[in-house]
Structure formats: structure tokens, C-alpha cells
Amino acid sequence: MKTLNVGLIGFGLSGRYFHAPFLSVNPRFKLKTVVERSKNEAQDFDPAIGNARSVEEMLSDPEIDLVFICTPNDTHFSYAMDALENGKHVVIEKPFANTESEAKQLFEVAERNGLVATAYQNRRWDSDFLTIQKLIRENKLGKIVEYESRYDRFRPEVLANTWKEKQADGSGNVYNLGPHLLDQAFVLFGDPQTVTATISTVREGGDVDDYFDIRLGYDDKFVIVKSSLMVYENSLRYAIHGTKGTFIKRGLDAQEETLRRDVLPNTENWGAEPEDRWGTLYSEEDTGIVCSLNGDYMAFYDSIYDAIVDGKELAVKPAEILRTTRVIDLAFESNERQTTISY
Structure with missing residues (x-):
């Protein structure tokens, strides 16, 4: 090998x-x-x-x-x-x-x-996102009519010791968290038809955007990705509504916090999400708590190896990356012009 x-x-x-x-x-x-x-x-x-x-x-x-x-x-x-x-x-x-x-x-x-x-794009292998894909694949929600994905924090004070809070190319929350949320939406629903965005700085003394609301236009569904650094109760992660039911998910994938505790990803039951973060499915057929699948960022690294050594197709493909960068460009244009932009 x-x-x-x-x-x-x-x-x-x-x-x-x-x-x-x-x-x-x-x-x-x-x-x-x-x-x-x-x-x-x-x-x-x-x-x-x-x-x-x-x-x-x-x-x-x-x-x-x-x-x-x-x-x-x-x-x-x-x-x-x-x-x-x-x-x-x-x-x-x-x-x-x-x-x-x-x-x-x-x-x-x-x-x-x-x-x-x-x-x-490691967030493709978050426990909750893998679970959502499984629910959609199994038709638990029916046809999706509205998808909202949020990644909020409560950080009222502007941090002075990080480049993420200072004016520079690529600084701000759209570049920080937007690629994750947009990439996940595109994995589920493909290319959008339009982009409509509100991007703002809501904290006093802020130099970069710390709030965004990006709405992706599709013929048959509403897709919203949002993030703010001024959400005190910031546990809501997904609200997905379909013709057969609704899935509500709170809390974040546990892999990052586990890594920050210096736990290596070869430990038993890696990527397991605490039960109090599991989402809830609401439908006539099946209402109740849904056990989250284990997250697995290692799959990203295995994909890189397979592409380099064996010539296999990347999990995160160039065309998908270009789509995300294009939509971020369009989001800033939409915000500046205060209008909807065609993809």
C-alpha cells in the first residue's frame, strides 16, 4: 500500500x-x-x-x-x-x-x-446530515417543500485576536460558514435557479459580515441557509418540511468537540451523537426521536487517497466546488443590488 x-x-x-x-x-x-x-x-x-x-x-x-x-x-x-x-x-x-x-x-x-x-467539505459527513440524507432516501418526509439550515452562535463581542473578524479577502461569516451550509443544500437538491441574499453586520463595532440569509430558488421547494453571531438560543440546526412530515434537529455534530478534547478518531464508536441532540420526525406514519447516524469525517480522507492513488472520482468534485464559489459570488451581488440573481 x-x-x-x-x-x-x-x-x-x-x-x-x-x-x-x-x-x-x-x-x-x-x-x-x-x-x-x-x-x-x-x-x-x-x-x-x-x-x-x-x-x-x-x-x-x-x-x-x-x-x-x-x-x-x-x-x-x-x-x-x-x-x-x-x-x-x-x-x-x-x-x-x-x-x-x-x-x-x-x-x-x-x-x-x-x-x-x-x-x-467535512460537514457532508456530520451525523445529522447523514441522518437527513437517510430520511430523504427512505421517503420519510415525502417531497421536500421547505428546507432551512442554520448555523448560529452567540458572540456579541467582536474578537480582536482573530483574522476572521478583520477586513481582508475572504473574511466574514459568509466565507466562514456559508460554504458548509451551501454545500449541504446542493448535495441534497442540486443546482439552484436563483440566489437571493441578505448579508449584514449586526454587532456594534464589527468590521465584517456576521449575519447572512441566503435563499436558493428551486421550482418546487424553498431552500434557506442562515447564520448569525447574535442568536442567544442557537441550538436549531435544521427544520425540514415535506409532504409526509417534518424533521426538526437541534445541536451540532459532536466530532469537532471530541477532537478538541484530544480524542483521536480511531476510538470506539467514533462520531456518535449524544441522544439529547437527536432530531425528531413528525408524521402520521412515524412520529418520534430519530437516532442519529455516526458522523465520519474519515470518509473525506479516504476519498482523497482513492482519487490520488487509484484515480477514483473525488467525493467533493471540482464542479461542486465551483458551484459553491459561484453562489457565494452571487450572494454578495444580490445583497449589494438588493435583488434576486439568476444562477
Whole structure:
């Protein structure tokens, strides 16, 4: 079995708590090098990990096969382009790129060089989203007529110590949480016909958007994705209504909080969601609590390996990533013009 040598650019929340744990327990990968300009936190996680003090140093290593880009959003495009031009496959944290144009450029270079490039859309493997797909597949809800997906927080004070709260390309809540919510909606329902968005800054002293309401137009259903940093009771995650019933889901997938406790994803019953977060199905045929399927972010990494080593189709495909970046572009245009934009 071929082992892919991996380099991480950045070792913050994403690198440390999402990627490193999965890469460290999956025998198909070896986390070889992490770029940290001054710290040595990767070695605290695993002393066997090498350190690079610059992106250039890591990209010059011919043994590195695959690079994960886990840095602020305004650096994604340039780092990804450098990695691809140095012959490395790339996984880019969301957003994959800050515009559809940038995303197209990256895919053109990847295709020209015979490389794999994809976005880290791990929320496809959240426990609740896997459960929703199962309910729809089993026709428990009938034909979906309204789908609302929310990812809210209560953060009334603007944080001074994070790039996510400062003006820069790709900053703000639309770029932070929008790719997750939009990607999930597209997995379920495909391309929208129209995009209508309200994007705003609701907190006093805020420099970036912290509220969005994006409505995706389809012939036969209403699809709404929303997020705000000013929702005190922020447990509602999904409200889905169909011709046969309704599914209401509160609470978030447990994998992130488990990873933050330094629990590795090879533990027994990984991805199990606490029972108090399970959703409720309301219908004439079957009303009651629905046991959530286990979440499984490892499936994303296995897809990357299969695409690079065996030439299989990616789980998160370029066309799907381009669709998400396009809709984000259209959402900002819709908000600016205060009108509905055709997809």
C-alpha cells in the first residue's frame, strides 16, 4: 500500500484539531511536515512531525505528495497555486477560493499538471446530515417543500485576536460558514435557479459580515441557509418540511468537540451523537426521536487517497466546488443590488 506524505500549511484550529488527528491514525497517510513560522506545536502533537519555517521550504521537499492549506482565507489562492505549480496535490480549507474566477484558475492548473485539488467539505459527513440524507432516501418526509439550515452562535463581542473578524479577502461569516451550509443544500437538491441574499453586520463595532440569509430558488421547494453571531438560543440546526412530515434537529455534530478534547478518531464508536441532540420526525406514519447516524469525517480522507492513488472520482468534485464559489459570488451581488440573481 502506497503511503502519501502530507504537509500542512498552518497548525491552528483546522490543522491541529481537524486534519492532524485523522492523518495520524490513517495508515494511508504520513503527516511528514507542518509549516509553522515560529512555533513548534506540531511537535507537541507528535514529535515525529517535521517542521518547516516557510511554505517554500516545505514545497521544495520532493517527498511531499499532498498539501493541506489551513491558513487565513486571503492566503488560500496563492498557497494553493504555489503547491500545484510545485507538483503537489492540494486540499484547501473552506472557502476553496474567494471567487469563482480564482477557483477556476486553480482547477485549470491542477488539471494541466495531473493533480488532485479539492475543498475540505467535512460537514457532508456530520451525523445529522447523514441522518437527513437517510430520511430523504427512505421517503420519510415525502417531497421536500421547505428546507432551512442554520448555523448560529452567540458572540456579541467582536474578537480582536482573530483574522476572521478583520477586513481582508475572504473574511466574514459568509466565507466562514456559508460554504458548509451551501454545500449541504446542493448535495441534497442540486443546482439552484436563483440566489437571493441578505448579508449584514449586526454587532456594534464589527468590521465584517456576521449575519447572512441566503435563499436558493428551486421550482418546487424553498431552500434557506442562515447564520448569525447574535442568536442567544442557537441550538436549531435544521427544520425540514415535506409532504409526509417534518424533521426538526437541534445541536451540532459532536466530532469537532471530541477532537478538541484530544480524542483521536480511531476510538470506539467514533462520531456518535449524544441522544439529547437527536432530531425528531413528525408524521402520521412515524412520529418520534430519530437516532442519529455516526458522523465520519474519515470518509473525506479516504476519498482523497482513492482519487490520488487509484484515480477514483473525488467525493467533493471540482464542479461542486465551483458551484459553491459561484453562489457565494452571487450572494454578495444580490445583497449589494438588493435583488434576486439568476444562477
